[in-house]
Amino acid sequence: MDVTHIANLARIELTDDEISRFDAQLSQVLEYAEKLKELDVSGIEPTAHAYPIFDVVREDIAHDENFSAAEALSNAPAQAQNQFKVPKVMD
Amino acid sequence: MPTITELRASYQSGDLSPSDAIRTLADTIESTDREIQAYISYDTDAALAEAAKADLSLPLGGVPVAIKDVINVKGQPCTCGSKFLDGKYTAPYDAGVIKKLRAAGAIPYGRANMDEFAMGSSTENSAIQTTRNPWDTSRIPGGSSGGSAAVIAANEAIAALGSDTGGSIRQPAALCGCVGLKPTYGRVSRYGLVAFASSLDQIGPMTQTVEDAALLLQAISGHDAHDSTCVKEAVPDFNSFVGQDIKGIKIGLPKEYFAEGLDPEVKSTVEAAITQLESLGAEPVEISLPHTEYAIATYYIIATAEASTNLARFDAVRYGHRSENAANLIDQYRRSREEGFGEEVKRRIILGTYVLSSGYYDAYYLQAQKVRTLIRKDFTEAFEKVDLIASPVTPTPAFKIGEKSDDPMAMYLADIYTISANLAGICGISVPCGFTRTDDGKQLPVGLQLLGKPFAEGDLIKAGHAYEKSTDWQKTAS
Numbered sequence: 001m002d003v004t005h006i007a008n009l010a011r012i013e014l015t016d017d018e019i020s021r022f023d024a025q026l027s028q029v030l031e032y033a034e035k036l037k038e039l040d041v042s043g044i045e046p047t048a049h050a051y052p053i054f055d056v057v058r059e060d061i062a063h064d065e066n067f068s069a070a071e072a073l074s075n076a077p078a079q080a081q082n083q084f085k086v087p088k089v090m091d
Numbered sequence: 092m093p094t095i096t097e098l099r100a101s102y103q104s105g106d107l108s109p110s111d112a113i114r115t116l117a118d119t120i121e122s123t124d125r126e127i128q129a130y131i132s133y134d135t136d137a138a139l140a141e142a143a144k145a146d147l148s149l150p151l152g153g154v155p156v157a158i159k160d161v162i163n164v165k166g167q168p169c170t171c172g173s174k175f176l177d178g179k180y181t182a183p184y185d186a187g188v189i190k191k192l193r194a195a196g197a198i199p200y201g202r203a204n205m206d207e208f209a210m211g212s213s214t215e216n217s218a219i220q221t222t223r224n225p226w227d228t229s230r231i232p233g234g235s236s237g238g239s240a241a242v243i244a245a246n247e248a249i250a251a252l253g254s255d256t257g258g259s260i261r262q263p264a265a266l267c268g269c270v271g272l273k274p275t276y277g278r279v280s281r282y283g284l285v286a287f288a289s290s291l292d293q294i295g296p297m298t299q300t301v302e303d304a305a306l307l308l309q310a311i312s313g314h315d316a317h318d319s320t321c322v323k324e325a326v327p328d329f330n331s332f333v334g335q336d337i338k339g340i341k342i343g344l345p346k347e348y349f350a351e352g353l354d355p356e357v358k359s360t361v362e363a364a365i366t367q368l369e370s371l372g373a374e375p376v377e378i379s380l381p382h383t384e385y386a387i388a389t390y391y392i393i394a395t396a397e398a399s400t401n402l403a404r405f406d407a408v409r410y411g412h413r414s415e416n417a418a419n420l421i422d423q424y425r426r427s428r429e430e431g432f433g434e435e436v437k438r439r440i441i442l443g444t445y446v447l448s449s450g451y452y453d454a455y456y457l458q459a460q461k462v463r464t465l466i467r468k469d470f471t472e473a474f475e476k477v478d479l480i481a482s483p484v485t486p487t488p489a490f491k492i493g494e495k496s497d498d499p500m501a502m503y504l505a506d507i508y509t510i511s512a513n514l515a516g517i518c519g520i521s522v523p524c525g526f527t528r529t530d531d532g533k534q535l536p537v538g539l540q541l542l543g544k545p546f547a548e549g550d551l552i553k554a555g556h557a558y559e560k561s562t563d564w565q566k567t568a569s
Contacts (some may be wrong), residue, residue: 001445010399011406011445012437013425026442028500033388036458039465045465046460048518049290049320050276051545056319058397075410085406087420 095303109142109153128220129241133201141198149196160202163283172207172217173429175411179334186283187315195310197394198562199569203238207433209287216435221432227533234264239297240267258509261521265484265538268523269545271297272304277322277517280315285362286398290515305329332553338372343477345540347383354487356527361483364524364539380469390510392459399443470515480542484521520551
């Protein structure tokens with residue numbers, strides 16, 4: 001497994017030590033998972049949920065629990081002008 | 092501590108008030124939790140304020156319930172056992188189960204420790220503190236709901252809520268000697284439960300008795316418009332199953348669950364429990380769940396895949412830890428997540444990202460989803476022959492703190508008897524069924540697992556209660 005590449009996809013800045021440790025540990029897990037390939041699953045439908053689940057739709061109107069902008073921002077590490085603040089994305 | 096039923100009786104007779112109960116708990120927590128380390132936080136003043144206006148006519152009126160620190164309670168912290176959220180997040184809303192608990196009159200009191208984001212089987216992955224098993228403080232309480240189980244065993248709670256993705260209610264309940272019930276997938280709302288693996292997670296009760304589990308399950312079950320996976324299935328009167336006869340019910344014994352790897356003392360304890368069920372009129376039937384050997388691999392692919400997407404929400408934008416050393420937005424994601432997440436969480440995100448990544452999706456994730464179909468089918472076929480399935484919960488009693496910390500694979504393999512129920516979406520309960528003895532003479536609890544058909548939690552309560560009533564294993568550590 002190319003742990004550095006995967007860590008980049010997962011947006012985690014792993015240390016070199018973590019990269020080598022995870023490489024060894026996860027190789028062991030993946031080797032164990034190889035056993036799934038023993039099974040003939042042709043014609044078997046994949047299961048995403050244990051029970052059939054359907055989209056639930058409703059009218060696009062606010063319900064009674066109005067969640068204010070102030071409440072939504074209450075845990076924000078940084079905010080400005082009633083919005084979440086992040087580092088500059090474009091120059 | 093009194094059970095929910097006993098506490099309610101004391102309230103009715105006027106012997107005790109909800110404020111008395113909260114104060115007694117607070118005193119016990121003060122004296123006990125320094126050693127057990129099962130609570131991440133607790134707000135006695137808030138609980139006393141609620142106790143003062145408790146409506147005792149409600150089914151759980153004035154009953155304090157400890158909450159696993161992964162379920163949002165408005166105005167309280169919710170750390171998920173993670174540095175990412177510790178001291179940096181206060182829940183701005185009540186989870187679906189908390190709204191239902193409040194409607195039933197209960198008081199959420201105390202935030203129970205857990206493996207970080209519910210990833211683990213020992214609570215050692217908590218970034219906040221290490222919880223000790225009250226029966227032997229050199230050992231783990233199980234996990235991931237280890238705090239919820241330990242507070243009951245240590246008399247620091249009347250009852251608790253946990254969450255179960257691969258055994259996280261049943262396994263710590265077994266290792267701490269309390270009752271833990273994982274409802275059928277869809278029975279209980281997941282709204283406000285910080286998601287680990289959305290197709291597997293389910294909140295459930297952890298209690299001193301089966302009757303209490305029925306009461307708590309009653310309160311939290313039922314549809315919630317905020318969770319589209321929470322079904323509209325009718326909720327029966329679970330308490331009506333308490334005291335019912337189990338004569339003639341067929342109990343399946345999966346031969347794969349009594350095979351190699353099972354500790355001989357745990358095996359003989361569980362077998363004695365099955366003999367006891369037989370003496371109560373149950374009919375044991377040997378069955379096979381042929382895909383059992385594939386369950387762990389299937390689980391660790393599906394659960395980590397779902398976790399890797401669910402934990403993408405921890406982006407340091409809306410809540411939680413934000414690195415102070417970031418040069419730009421991408422760098423901020425990368426550094427905040429590196430600094431905020433613990434080792435097991437990072438390991439699982441990496442594995443989950445890998446099995447979903449281009450070129451590996453079919454070989455791992457899709458294959459696992461297909462094997463999941465076969466595992467479900469094993470149970471569907473078994474339940475055509477039997478009403479319930481009985482087995483051990485864990486292959487061994489509680490192990491020593493640190494014993495498996497550096498060997499994730501060894502830790503994963505111990506989940507063998509519990510994870511299939513999550514993959515199949517069925518319900519299960521762990522009921523105390525005896526003890527093993529350590530070399531230094533300490534007693535360690537053993538659990539009996541009963542698995543039921545979808546939405547047949549009533550059968551678990553019926554058989555679990557019949558068994559419990561006929562034995563004397565129900566006790567706490569101190």
